[in-house]
Amino acid sequence: METPADLFYRQLPKVELHAHLNGSVSVATMENLISRKPHLNIQQSMTAIHKGQRRTLDECFQVFKVIHQLIDTEEDILMVAKAVIGEFAADGVKYLELRSTPRDEAHTGLTKRKYVETVIEAIRQCKQEDLDIEVRFLVAIDRRNGPEVAMETVKLAEDFMLSSDGVVVGLDLSGDPTVGHGRDLLPALQKAKNCGLKLALHLSEVPSQKEESELLLTLPPDRIGHGTFLHPEVGGSKSLVDKVRERNVPLELCLTSNVKGQTVASYDKHHFGYWYQLGHPCVLCTDDKGVFSTELSQEYQLAASTFGLSQEAVWALSQQAIGCSFAPDHLKEQLHQRWASLRPHIFQ
């Protein structure tokens, strides 16, 4: 049953900036995929982490392997992307930046180019169907695949940035943080930045990435994913925090993801508290709403109840996220107007 509080958070206009496509697949869509591929012998419990459950980071990455087996044709990718966009819209998200890793042809039968085209087609169809949501796309680099693939991905992203009518706006760096070193990816990321792609990088998602984070902050990225271990209280450093603050790089913070993935011990210990009290731009995001069984409205509610945020503070947080997006200025302006026109309905 939806309570008045739930309603406030669902109706609150929101911006989602950190959502991995294949991690964002809902239970309903997953059931559909599973029933279409019975030979894979996959159960729903293998694709999501439910309430109260936790997994090690390694186990979480195994979940993506299972999901990727279920989503491996053009038809699947189109269907999943449209469903995910529709679900974010139904949760009150007005602007969404989706990210996804173009997979090898051997896994999908599609070229990487076709993979990106399929996601863009889904975005186009949602727009045509008048869904109340603006969607942009970040092409993702999986750090496990090394520097050559990273460079290839940058070239692909650049091509689409120039030919997708503004749908592709940037690049994401993600994948298992314990594999590889950012130093090897620096030339690709530098190239991406030079050609005008915006950079959203997973940074210090696990401890002992201090050196890598120092290095990647020299780019600097346009946004940081997680940044869980940047601050000194958890083994980061003042110098890292100072760099992030000097460059005013917004953080994408995903409470449920971090607690269920066990990089943060409990909600009240989440680094949202640290950065929010500094007044640093923080954007609440879902990361993988399917895998972690959450929604963006739920993340806002969780942050508010954990850190004692008033409804006004919650509103300010959702509005501030517009400025942290990679949307062009005219769209940011439209979104601000939209927020202003919705405000009286939310605070009745």
Ligand SMILES: CC(C)=CCNc1ncnc2c1ncn2[C@@H]1O[C@H](COP(=O)(O)O)[C@@H](O)[C@H]1O
């Ligand atoms: C394991 C865990 C706690 C996950 C949350 N933190 C994450 N950290 C790094 N990369 C991620 C995370 N969640 C999703 N991804 C990336 O997103 C991919 C799934 O979405 P897609 O296929 O790119 O559309 C994963 O294979 C992985 O490369």
Ligand SMILES: [Zn+2]
């Ligand atoms: Zn992520």
